Amino acid sequence: MPNRTPLYDCHIAAGGRVIDFAGWxxxxxxxxxxxxxRAVREAVGMFDISHMGEFLVRGAxxxxxxxxxxxxxxxxxxxxxxxxxxxxxxxxxxxxxLIIYRLGPDEFLLVVNAAKIDEDAAWLQKHLVDGxxxxxxxxxxxAVAVQGxxxxxxxxxxxxxxxxxxxxxxxxVSFQGSSxxxxxxxxxxxxxxxxxVPNAAAAVLWNALLAAGVKPCGLGARDTLRLEMGYPLxxxxxxxxxxxxxxxxxxxxxxxxxxxxxxxxxxxxKAQGVPARLAGIVxxxxxxxxxxxxxxxxxxxxxxxxxxxxxxxSLGYGIAMAYLPSGFAxxxxxxxxxxxxxxxxxxxxxxxxxxxx
Amino acid sequence: xxxxxxxKYAQTHEWIRAEGDIGIVGVTDxxxxxxxxxxxxELPEVGKVVAAGETAAVVESVKAASDIYSPVSGEIVEVxxxxxxxxxxINTSPFESGWIFKLKISDPSQLEALKSPEAYRExxx
Numbered sequence: 448m449p450n451r452t453p454l455y456d457c458h459i460a461a462g463g464r465v466i467d468f469a470g471w472x473x474x475x476x477x478x479x480x481x482x483x484x485r486a487v488r489e490a491v492g493m494f495d496i497s498h499m500g501e502f503l504v505r506g507a508x509x510x511x512x513x514x515x516x517x518x519x520x521x522x523x524x525x526x527x528x529x530x531x532x533x534x535x536x537x538x539x540x541x542x543x544x545l546i547i548y549r550l551g552p553d554e555f556l557l558v559v560n561a562a563k564i565d566e567d568a569a570w571l572q573k574h575l576v577d578g579x580x581x582x583x584x585x586x587x588x589x590a591v592a593v594q595g596x597x598x599x600x601x602x603x604x605x606x607x608x609x610x611x612x613x614x615x616x617x618x619x620v621s622f623q624g625s626s627x628x629x630x631x632x633x634x635x636x637x638x639x640x641x642x643x644v645p646n647a648a649a650a651v652l653w654n655a656l657l658a659a660g661v662k663p664c665g666l667g668a669r670d671t672l673r674l675e676m677g678y679p680l681x682x683x684x685x686x687x688x689x690x691x692x693x694x695x696x697x698x699x700x701x702x703x704x705x706x707x708x709x710x711x712x713x714x715x716x717k718a719q720g721v722p723a724r725l726a727g728i729v730x731x732x733x734x735x736x737x738x739x740x741x742x743x744x745x746x747x748x749x750x751x752x753x754x755x756x757x758x759x760x761s762l763g764y765g766i767a768m769a770y771l772p773s774g775f776a777x778x779x780x781x782x783x784x785x786x787x788x789x790x791x792x793x794x795x796x797x798x799x800x801x802x803x804x
Numbered sequence: 805x806x807x808x809x810x811x812k813y814a815q816t817h818e819w820i821r822a823e824g825d826i827g828i829v830g831v832t833d834x835x836x837x838x839x840x841x842x843x844x845x846e847l848p849e850v851g852k853v854v855a856a857g858e859t860a861a862v863v864e865s866v867k868a869a870s871d872i873y874s875p876v877s878g879e880i881v882e883v884x885x886x887x888x889x890x891x892x893x894i895n896t897s898p899f900e901s902g903w904i905f906k907l908k909i910s911d912p913s914q915l916e917a918l919k920s921p922e923a924y925r926e927x928x929x
């Protein structure tokens with residue numbers, strides 16, 4: 448039996464087309480992926496992200512415990528700040544990518560991928576130490592991401608106050624008598640915010656945003672938007688067999704902060720160089736939309752396959768990501784991508800694919 | 805949902821309009837709505853011989869690639885080149901300017917095995 452978020456009825460009412468995603472019945476689109484993609488780039492759209500997981504960590508040694516399990520330096524965060532980070536296995540491979548929010552000196556919120564809630568929670572429980580309280584509150588909270596250049600205006604009209612100007616902030620809010628969190632993070636490359644509220648407040652929140660003119664958007668647009676930014680999706684672009692250095696996420700890895708699970712492997716890769724890198728690829732001729740698992744060729748020999756791909760709605764051409772042997776992972780490197788037996792010319796490109804003009 | 809009365813339909817949501825021994829093939833209004841934004845069409849080569857039920861074209865939306873099956877056997881005699889620059893014609897005009905290919909029907913009796921408009925309406929209701 449698939450899970451439904453507390454917003455399921457809202458999706459049906461808004462004409463959402465529901466598909467299975469990681470065991471959840473989620474809207475893939477309402478009016479159409481292109482239409483929703485454009486709304487987020489040009490105005491404002493919202494996504495139900497209630498399927499994502501929320502963990503709370505409390506305790507005087509919480510920071511030290513998390514430092515040993517995550518790649519980025521937790522100590523950099525002051526209360527009210529957030530950072531993107533990764534949780535690795537002993538081989539340095541990615542278990543999950545997540546955002547950690549520091550709610551107070553000894554209190555943290557972790558937001559993790561829906562497909563990884565159980566695995567992440569089991570991993571954290573397994574490594575739990577005395578003095579740290581860990582709670583998986585995923586089933587109690589719903590969340591909505593509001594993204595787009597007009598997100599700030601929407602926030603002001605719905606909440607009657609200004610959104611913090613900085614990205615990666617978290618603040619506690621009260622909405623309809625329930626307490627929740629507003630965070631200035633997102634997965635689209637646009638300005639915006641995400642609101643995490645108790646399940647009982649979710650539909651009221653959704654309807655208030657709808658009334659403020661925010662367009663409901665599904666997982667289809669969420670995927671094209673994140674891919675245009677070159678943001679990885681765990682399970683497609685990240686895996687237990689690839690390190691964050693191979694994925695090009697070295698910025699979120701702090702090898703100087705002390706030991707953490709997977710650190711040794713990353714330090715070795717840093718010294719010796721990574722064998723492969725997650726490269727951005729653009730096609731330079733008319734082609735079908737790129738998708739995952741399409742073969743990638745260099746000089747006539749297959750060297751890899753795509754991990755994600757799309758026909759970029761904003762750019763109008765095919766974009767993809769693939770782990771390429773490091774020698775080929777340089778911008779300008781010619782490649783070919785095979786679609787149904789036909790090869791199309793492309794080249795390695797810098798990420799993000801899409802830059803705001 | 806538009807289901808024109810002068811066409812025959814396949815279970816797999818293609819339509820065919822027979823004009824003499826030539827059949828014009830496209831996808832139904834129902835199919836285009838299910839596919840949503842069509843962004844690419846891979847057309848068959850003229851001269852290719854296809855069997856009934858065989859993949860003749862591929863229609864891609866943002867989210868997925870879908871095979872288009874020939875409702876009857878025959879030889880492809882013409883393709884709708886306009887779809888190369890404007891694949892969205894399949895969404896905006898599935899039964900007219902969004903047609904996909906024409907074929908020379910090799911066995912007209914296969915048309916009898918296809919669905920009537922009533923039967924297809926029943927299928928998608």
